[in-house]
Amino acid sequence: MTSTEYFIILIALLVFIVVFQISKASEYVSVLKGEKKALEQNNRINAFLMLVFLVVGLIAAWWCNHLLYDKTLLGLPAASDHGENIDKMLWITLIITGIVFFITQILLFWFAYRYQASEKRKAYYYPHNNKLELLWTVIPALTLTVLVAFGLYYWFKITGEAPKNAAEVEITGHQFGWEYRYPGKDKVLGRQHFKLVDAAKNNPLGQDWKDAANHDDLHPTEMHLVVNKPVKLIIRSQDVIHDVGLPHFRLKMDAVPGIPTTLWFTPKYTTEEMKKITGNENFVYEIACDQMCGVGHYSMRGVIVVETQEEYNKWAATQKPQFLTAYPSGVVPADNAASGTAAPASESQPVALAGE
Amino acid sequence: MSNEAAIHPGVISHGFQEHQEAHHHHESFITKYIFSQDHKMIAKQYLITGMVWAFIGGLMSVLFRIQLGYPEATLPWLEDIFGHWAKGGKISPEFYYALVTMHGTILIFFVLTAGLSGTFANFLIPFQVGARDMASPFMNMLSYWFFVLSSIIMLSSLFIQTGPAAGGWTVYPPLSALGDASIGSKTGMDLWLISMALFVVSQLLAGLNYVSTILNMRTKGMTMTRLPLTVWGLFFTAILGLLSFPVLLSGFILLLFDRHLGTSFYLSDIVIAGKILPNEGGSSILYQHLFWFLGHPEVYIIILPTMGIVSEIMSINSRKPIFGYTAMVASLFAIAVLSFLVWAHHMFVTGMNPFLGSVFVLLTLLIAVPSSIKVFNWLTTLWRGNIRFTVGMLFSIGFVSNFISGGLTGIWVGNSTIDIHVHDTYFNIAHFHIVMGVSAFMGMFAGVYHWFPKMYGRYMNNTMGYIHFWVTLVCAYVIFWPMHYEGLAGMPRRYYDYSTWESFKQFVELNRVISFAAFVSFMAQILFLFNFFYSIFKGRKVTTKNPWGATTLEWTTPIRPGHGNWPGEIPEVHRWPYDYGKDGVDFISQTEPVSKNESGGH
Numbered sequence: 001m002t003s004t005e006y007f008i009i010l011i012a013l014l015v016f017i018v019v020f021q022i023s024k025a026s027e028y029v030s031v032l033k034g035e036k037k038a039l040e041q042n043n044r045i046n047a048f049l050m051l052v053f054l055v056v057g058l059i060a061a062w063w064c065n066h067l068l069y070d071k072t073l074l075g076l077p078a079a080s081d082h083g084e085n086i087d088k089m090l091w092i093t094l095i096i097t098g099i100v101f102f103i104t105q106i107l108l109f110w111f112a113y114r115y116q117a118s119e120k121r122k123a124y125y126y127p128h129n130n131k132l133e134l135l136w137t138v139i140p141a142l143t144l145t146v147l148v149a150f151g152l153y154y155w156f157k158i159t160g161e162a163p164k165n166a167a168e169v170e171i172t173g174h175q176f177g178w179e180y181r182y183p184g185k186d187k188v189l190g191r192q193h194f195k196l197v198d199a200a201k202n203n204p205l206g207q208d209w210k211d212a213a214n215h216d217d218l219h220p221t222e223m224h225l226v227v228n229k230p231v232k233l234i235i236r237s238q239d240v241i242h243d244v245g246l247p248h249f250r251l252k253m254d255a256v257p258g259i260p261t262t263l264w265f266t267p268k269y270t271t272e273e274m275k276k277i278t279g280n281e282n283f284v285y286e287i288a289c290d291q292m293c294g295v296g297h298y299s300m301r302g303v304i305v306v307e308t309q310e311e312y313n314k315w316a317a318t319q320k321p322q323f324l325t326a327y328p329s330g331v332v333p334a335d336n337a338a339s340g341t342a343a344p345a346s347e348s349q350p351v352a353l354a355g356e
Numbered sequence: 357m358s359n360e361a362a363i364h365p366g367v368i369s370h371g372f373q374e375h376q377e378a379h380h381h382h383e384s385f386i387t388k389y390i391f392s393q394d395h396k397m398i399a400k401q402y403l404i405t406g407m408v409w410a411f412i413g414g415l416m417s418v419l420f421r422i423q424l425g426y427p428e429a430t431l432p433w434l435e436d437i438f439g440h441w442a443k444g445g446k447i448s449p450e451f452y453y454a455l456v457t458m459h460g461t462i463l464i465f466f467v468l469t470a471g472l473s474g475t476f477a478n479f480l481i482p483f484q485v486g487a488r489d490m491a492s493p494f495m496n497m498l499s500y501w502f503f504v505l506s507s508i509i510m511l512s513s514l515f516i517q518t519g520p521a522a523g524g525w526t527v528y529p530p531l532s533a534l535g536d537a538s539i540g541s542k543t544g545m546d547l548w549l550i551s552m553a554l555f556v557v558s559q560l561l562a563g564l565n566y567v568s569t570i571l572n573m574r575t576k577g578m579t580m581t582r583l584p585l586t587v588w589g590l591f592f593t594a595i596l597g598l599l600s601f602p603v604l605l606s607g608f609i610l611l612l613f614d615r616h617l618g619t620s621f622y623l624s625d626i627v628i629a630g631k632i633l634p635n636e637g638g639s640s641i642l643y644q645h646l647f648w649f650l651g652h653p654e655v656y657i658i659i660l661p662t663m664g665i666v667s668e669i670m671s672i673n674s675r676k677p678i679f680g681y682t683a684m685v686a687s688l689f690a691i692a693v694l695s696f697l698v699w700a701h702h703m704f705v706t707g708m709n710p711f712l713g714s715v716f717v718l719l720t721l722l723i724a725v726p727s728s729i730k731v732f733n734w735l736t737t738l739w740r741g742n743i744r745f746t747v748g749m750l751f752s753i754g755f756v757s758n759f760i761s762g763g764l765t766g767i768w769v770g771n772s773t774i775d776i777h778v779h780d781t782y783f784n785i786a787h788f789h790i791v792m793g794v795s796a797f798m799g800m801f802a803g804v805y806h807w808f809p810k811m812y813g814r815y816m817n818n819t820m821g822y823i824h825f826w827v828t829l830v831c832a833y834v835i836f837w838p839m840h841y842e843g844l845a846g847m848p849r850r851y852y853d854y855s856t857w858e859s860f861k862q863f864v865e866l867n868r869v870i871s872f873a874a875f876v877s878f879m880a881q882i883l884f885l886f887n888f889f890y891s892i893f894k895g896r897k898v899t900t901k902n903p904w905g906a907t908t909l910e911w912t913t914p915i916r917p918g919h920g921n922w923p924g925e926i927p928e929v930h931r932w933p934y935d936y937g938k939d940g941v942d943f944i945s946q947t948e949p950v951s952k953n954e955s956g957g958h
Contacts, residue, residue, distance in 0.1 A: 005433070012879060019883065023819035027896060030818075039744070042818065046745035049826060050753070057833065068841040071862045089773045097764040104731060104760045111738040112753055115674070116745070123675040123937035124740035132736070133683045133729065140728040144721045144767070151721075151771040152714050158773065159710035174627070175537065194625040195632055206627075235707075239628045240531040241640055243705065243780065247846025247859055250777040254706045256640055257530060258624025261707030286859045290780040290848045292524040294531060294538045295449045298851035 040117075047116035054109035058102075073247060076278060079285070079306075080265040083250035085154040092150055096143060158251075162264035166230040169223060171287075172205060173235075173242030173255040176296030178287060181205055182218040184321060190214025194238065202326035209323060209332045219322035223287070223304045225267050226312045232264040242300065245290035248274070252290050267306040274306075383919075391501075393493035394919045398500050399479035400811060403804070405500075405507065406471020407885060412511075413462035418878050420455045423447040425871025427853055441519070449852045450539050453522040456850060457540065458514065460525025461548070465555060466510070468658040468796050470503050473597075476661055476803055477566045477590045479811065483910035484584050486575025486929060488920045491568040495561050502558035506551045513547035521548040524850060526647055529622040529640050533614045536629040546615070549608050556605045559597050566594035575909070577929035581685075582946065584908050584933040585678060588685050589664020592692040596657050599696070600650040607646030614638070641706050648699035655792045656695040659759075660688060662799020663730060666752040668933075669806050670734060672906045673749035674741030675942060677934035680733045687726035694723045704772040705779050713772050720770035727763050731756065742937075746904070747821030748806030754829045755798035761833075762791025765840065780850075783843020786836045794832040801825075801884070808888075809903050813916040814895030820887040824880050831877035835870050842866070907945050908933050 030038030069075060078084045115121075170181040170189055183189045190213035197206035207214045225231050235244050237255035244263065245252040253263040275283045287302030307315070324330060392398060422429070423446075430445035441451035478496065482489050490496045513520040522540025523531040527548065535542040570583070570591045583591075613619040614635075622643045623635035671678040678684060701720045704713050734756050743749065765787040768774045778784060801824070808816050847860040854860045854867075902911040909929070913921050927947040935944040939955055 005431070015879075016883070016886075019820065019823060020886070023817045023823075023887075026819040027817060042822070043743075043745050046750060046822065047743070053826075053829070060833075061837065064838055064841070068838060068866065072841050072844040073846060074844055083777075086773055086777050089771065090768070090777065093768050093771065093774060097767055100728075101760065101764050104735065105757060107735050108738070108753065108756055108760070111735060111741075112743060112745075115738060115741045115743050117675075117742050121742055122940060123742040125677065125937045125939075126679060126736070126740065127677040127934065128680045128682065133680050133733075136732040137683075137725060137729055140725050144724055147767060147771060148718050148721050151717055151773045154773040155710065155714060155717065158776065159713075194627055197627045197632060199630070239626055240534070240537050241528055245780070245846070245848060247777075252705050252776060252779055256707060257626050258636075259639060259641065259707060280858075282858055284858055286857060288846070288848050288857065288859070292453075292528070292531065292850045295453060295522070297453075298449070298853050299856065301857065 043117050047113050050109045050112040054106065054113075057105075073250075076248075077268075078248070078250050079269050079274060080246075080249035080251065080267055082158045082265045083248075083268075085157060086250040089150055089154050093147060096147065162232040162262070163230045166232040166264055167226065168232050168234060169225070170205075170234045170236065171223065171244060171255070171302075172238060173244070173289065173293070173300070174238040175240065175294050176289070176300040178223075178244075178300070178302035179205055180220055180223045180302075181207075181322075182220065182316070182319075183213075184216030184218055186213055186216055188213040189234070190217050197238065202322065205322070207322065209326070215323040215330075216321050217323070218316070218319040219325075220319050223302065224312055224315050225304060225306045226309050227267055227270045227273075227306050229309070230264055230266045232262055235261045235263060240293050241291050242289050242293050243291035245288040246285070246304075247288065248285055254291055270306045270308060271304075272307075391497060393489070393497045395478045395482045395489050395493065395496060396811070396917070396921075398496055399475050399477075401500055402471060402474030402478060402503070405504065406467050406475065407888070409462050409466040409471060409507070410881070411885065413459050413467060414878050414881055416455045416459040416462070418875060419447060420452055420459070421871040421874040423452055423852065425868045425874075427855060450519065450522065452852045453524075453538075453850070454519045454540055454544075457522050457524055457527075458520050461510070461521070461552075463793065464525060464654065464658070465552070466507060468792070468800070469559065469597075469654070470555070472658065472796065472800050473566075473590065473593055473661050474500070474503065474562060475800075476586070476665060476807075477562070477594065479807060480584075480586050480910065481566055481569050481590060482573070483810075483913070483921065484587050484908050484933075485570055485573060486578050486909045486926050487569060487573035488922070488926070490565045491573055492565055496565050499558045499561035499565065502554050502561065506554035506558060509547050509551040509554065513544045513551070516543055516547070518542040518544055520544040526644075526651065527611075528647075529611055529614060529643050530626055530628075533611060533622055534626070534628055534633075535615075536631070546612075549612055549615075553605060553608055556601045556608075559601050563594040563598040563601075566590060567598065570594075575926045575929055578946075581682075582929055582932045584664075585667040585681070585684055585688075586661075586664035588688055589660045589662075589667075592688050593657050593660045596653040596660070596692055596695060600653040600657075603646055604650035607643055607650075610646075611643065641703070641708070644703050644706060645700070648702045649696075651702065652699040653695045655788070656691055658792050658796045659799075660691070662755060662796050662803070663688065665799050665803040665806075666755045667734070667737075668908075669746075669748045669752045669802050670737050670756075671934050671936060672806075672904050673744045673746055673752070674737055675744070675905075675936050676737060676741040677936055677938075678733070679736035679739075680729075681932065681934060683729055684733055687729045690726040691723060694719060694726070698723060698770075701770050701772075701775070704775045710772075717770065717772050721767060724763070724767055724770075727759075731760055731763070746805070747816070747818060747825060748802045750822070750825045751798045751802035751805065754825065754832075755795050755802060757829075758790050758795040758798060758832065761837075762787055762789075762795060766791060777846070778843050780848055781843035782839040782847050782849055785849050786839035786843060789839075790832070790836050794836065798828075801828075804888070806904070807910075808891065808895075809898045810910055810913075812892050812895070813898050814891055815898060815903075816891040816895060817887050820883055824884045824887065827880035827883075828877060831873045831880065834873040835877065838866055838870065902945075905943050907935055907943050909946060912945065912947055 078087045168183055172179040191208040191211040192206045193208060194206050196208055235253055235255045237257045242255040243252055244255060249265055251263060251265055253261050275281055285304035285306060289297055289300035432445040434442035435445050441448055518539050521527060521544045522538055531537050532541050532545055570587060610621040614622050620635035620638035622640045623638040626633040667678050667684060698716060698720045700716045769778060769784055769787055805816055805821055842863055898915050901915060912927050929946045930949045931946055933946050938944060
């Protein structure tokens with residue numbers, strides 16, 4: 001241990017001893033002064049501290065907000081259309097719960113201070129009042145109805161069916177990284193099955209090469225999306241549960257092995273635009289795994305590049321289909337079936353978020 | 357040993373005294389302190405076991421807060437103590453995940469379920485309903501020893517080669533089902549499941565006892581509507597536990613099958629460590645449904661007893677009846693019922709059908725109604741009171757403050773539209789730590805300070821209690837308030853290190869402040885532990901039967917009641933437990949008959 005560490009331990013011990021001695025002494029003092037007087041004094045001190053806590057607490061809350069507001073996403077526009085609705089809901093809730101928070105906390109600490117024990121006053125025998133109780137059953141119920149109504153309105157918008165023109169991108173999680181698959185020119189993702197997964201044979205996603213739709217599927221290392229164009233993510237996992245967390249788009253969806261999920265949204269700003277909006281040159285859209293998935297959970301990072309259609313086309317043109325990596329000749333060898341197990345007859349269909 | 361004594365006093369009391377004498381003769385150290393069947397001793401056993409666990413669980417949070425607050429630091433003494441788990445004086449990711457997992461498991465189950473309910477249900481139910489002991493003292497003892505057995509197994513998992521469970525306290529499969537997925541999913545996970553299975557047994561034995569004691573062993577005149585709110589809180593808690601723990605157990609058994617018998621309840625389409633597993637057709641989401649069917653009632657199992665405790669202590673120290681007794685009981689009932697209908701709000705982003713999600717949004721926000729009734733009733737109880745700031749009262753006020761703060765953010769996370777953004781971020785951490793971690797601890801502390809004189813015939817030291825309260829309250833807010841902001845930056849929970857993330861690396865200083873507050877708060881808890889054990893032996897002695905001027909039955913027993921609680925007959929009850937300040941009288945004990953010129957009141 002270093003000397004600083006010894007020093008810290010020493011200080012902590014000293015504080016303990018001092019606190020203990022004071023506490024013991026105060027007990028003797030209270031016996032000397034008379035229990036009643038000591039209690040009255042303690043009562044006044046604690047009542048006063050209640051008020052101090054209220055005032056200092058409110059100032060501290062303001063100060064905390066002042067320091068941290070700009071480090072959150074609160075001041076930044078949501079980068080997706082759904083995100084805007086989520087932000088609206090968040091602000092509605094923030095305002096309502098904020099008002100309730102301040103009223104109730106102020107009342108709590110004020111009452112504690114105001115009604116501290118006093119010889120002059122007698123407690124008011126007030127066991128119940130049905131009107132009051134009805135009032136604070138009905139008002140919260142009405143307020144919550146409003147919140148539920150707004151919430152569900154947005155929720156069904158967000159989880160509703162993806163538009164017809166939405167691009168499809170498959171994202172697959174595994175310990176500890178993300179894989180992306182694009183449908184290629186035919187706009188159809190080829191069949192895949194977990195039993196065909198074979199990284200050694202350049203088939204990390206278990207694509208079934210007998211399905212011609214797979215032959216043009218791209219397997220890039222980054223996700224590229226086109227600004228203002230809806231995209232539907234088909235989310236899979238190969239091992240444990242992961243979660244596609246998209247803080248800037250305000251969205252997330254679990255990746256569950258065996259049960260593909262979907263999530264659709266429309267990105268609103270390109271990565272370059274976001275760099276300007278955030279004032280951060282290094283800004284990137286990050287995919288953060290939000291479901292505990294093992295020891296490398298914290299490092300399961302992905303990057304999304306949002307760009308214009310032209311930039312996207314240029315990028316897509318440079319990508320080589322995974323099929324050509326696996327079979328540079330472009331021909332499926334006849335013994336393909338033997339390389340994996342028998343290919344399944346039907347692809348596991350994505351479970352749609354909305355009842356597709 | 358039954359209420360017969362109250363019903364036929366002449367016949368039984370003689371027999372009872374004989375019995376009690378006989379009892380004293382045969383009480384050895386082992387029957388009195390170890391395999392005790394006295395509800396008071398079992399309560400203390402639960403409390404002290406809970407304290408040991410709270411110390412371990414709290415220490416774990418200190419360790420992982422070192423990593424979060426000071427990710428660059430190397431502390432060689434960590435390696436001296438923990439060996440390869442902290443190579444080079446840095447907590448390894450494996451160790452970090454084991455710590456967060458065990459911190460959650462320990463505090464939720466071993467401290468705030470067993471430690472809290474075990475202590476106060478055992479201590480207060482027989483006292484406050486007017487019974488000599490639990491319905492089945494033997495089963496009660498058994499429940500404690502199952503808890504000890506479960507504790508020993510859980511503790512042993514900390515010392516095995518591959519370490520304890522490390523997949524989060526919810527142990528979601530497939531992570532928890534596959535040894536290849538995580539080092540913590542090897543032997544540590546089996547021990548975790550076995551320990552939790554025994555824990556469930558312990559809770560079921562305890563719960564059956566609580567319910568049957570409350571329903572069958574109330575003294576003469578103690579109708580259900582004359583029960584103190586503590587008993588009501590504990591009653592609903594016991595029912596929740598009885599109905600939900602078996603479901604958890606079934607989930608765990610299926611998980612054990614998947615781990616060892618090659619079944620596929622939770623497994624499908626898995627490729628792990630380069631191996632393609634044969635399992636097909638299972639659903640890992642099924643486990644989440646089974647888990648949260650307990651998991652959500654569980655948070656109310658934690659909070660309902662403290663709601664009762666706080667209601668009681670607040671009324672006593674405001675010298676004023678609890679406001680709206682009927683509404684308080686009704687809201688406890690409403691919360692208990694609703695708590696079974698909201699579990700899937702933990703699963704909004706699992707790909708669950710959105711319509712199902714919407715139903716759970718509605719039911720979840722509905723639970724805010726009874727919760728707000730309770731808050732307003734507590735506030736009104738304080739209003740125009742004559743408040744004595746005992747340490748118990750301070751913690752009760754702290755409870756309400758935290759319950760408000762954490763309850764309101766529940767309206768955020770319970771709404772799927774917002775949850776889709778803040779789910780599994782620090783916002784969530786802040787929400788549940790405040791509303792069921794800090795609040796529940798505040799309620800528990802309130803109870804310990806308040807009933808300590810009844811437990812040990814001495815008071816805890818007031819000054820240390822005041823320091824404990826104020827440091828805890830301030831630290832709790834310093835730790836958890838700013839976490840809302842981290843969550844609103846999208847910062848995910850359960851990350852070992854944030855430095856490589858462009859979106860989350862801006863909170864370095866803040867994390868240091870939070871860690872520092874956590875260390876200070878931990879010290880304050882050690883002060884509490886010290887105060888507790890010191891006061892057992894050296895505390896100021898209680899000189900009157902009823903030091904707080906309370907109306908309930910436990911204060912009609914001798915200062916240090918023997919086995920059987922009342923030396924003579926069990927007192928008869930004539931009124932509700934909240935006659936404080938009625939007709940200008942400071943308080944009227946429940947045992948006092950209603951006089952003719954008394955006003956109607958309740």
